[in-house]
Amino acid sequence: MKKLDHVDKQILQILQEDGRIPYTEIAHQLGVSEGTIRSRITRLLQDGVFQFVIHPDPAKLGLKVQAIIGLTTKLGLQKSVAEELSKFSAVRFVGAFSGKHDLIIQACFHSNDELITFVNERLSQIEGIAAADVSLELKQYKDSFSFVPDDEVTLQ
Amino acid sequence: MKKLDHVDKQILQILQEDGRIPYTEIAHQLGVSEGTIRSRITRLLQDGVFQFVIHPDPAKLGLKVQAIIGLTTKLGLQKSVAEELSKFSAVRFVGAFSGKHDLIIQACFHSNDELITFVNERLSQIEGIAAADVSLELKQYKDSFSFVPDDEVTLQ
């Protein structure tokens, strides 16, 4: 149960703009030594607070069709359905929810054709899916899992 | 209109695991020179194929409550609603969709209380939202931009 202080949050903020900015540069921006940045980041990584990753642009990879699909699953099969769905590389998000749909997923496709094939061929072969409610993405306004909350934060 | 070849895709694959792995290490793994990795990555960045970012764990930041909210907007106000919603740092995804909801957003909160406050106070103050359908995330199975398509890819 450790708190993220202002420096930690500033580090996260800077890294979400450019995950490969040198520690020396962050140190310079924040007015501390490189060693401090290094030990802070090492600790944040160890605590699982964040990971260094890349954010590909699906459209640039030819995945022009994105969809959010709400699924109704048969009782008792939700978990196995979720795990099956997670295996697809086209599927980038899978979550269990309360509300209209038991599972909600987000996936990317090259074409409408590929999407409809996914729904008709792939989903239908997964045991436990009762219904699928497809929403086709028309325009994306924001997509970032880089968000640092504004207020004080306590580690879990 | 340039193709991503096998090397490019391998680079993306490696960087998804660790966005800060040294170019020399990637070069070693793929059996090419550091210069090649460097020029490939520089080009991919310039083409906007991907960005270096970090992936924070919302739960570790105290954001234990995540929700997907489907919104119905008043005709003509969808865009401005989407832009307003994008301003919230708690909101990590905003998209316009065909289907049951005009807009679908994904957001993180410290507590159920904060979520309900967001819905009742923040959303209600945005001009143009007719209805909000909240789905509370019970469990997350997958959340990753790790989707390097398996087949050939052509840049847009």
Added chain:
DNA sequence: AAAGTTTTTTTCGAATTTCGTAAAAATAGG
């Protein structure tokens, strides 16, 4: 298929960054 052109890869020394670690400073507890 040879010659010329363009693009990509390799090479390599210089500049920069990262790393390991010990000393100094700051913080916390009694």
Added chain:
DNA sequence: CCTATTTTTACGAAATTCGAAAAAAACTTT
């Protein structure tokens, strides 16, 4: 106020990145 613990700084060594020129590969044109 003193001691123990944690955090920050400092700094030389190792590793990585960078710039740029040469070499190699891939494409064109004839």
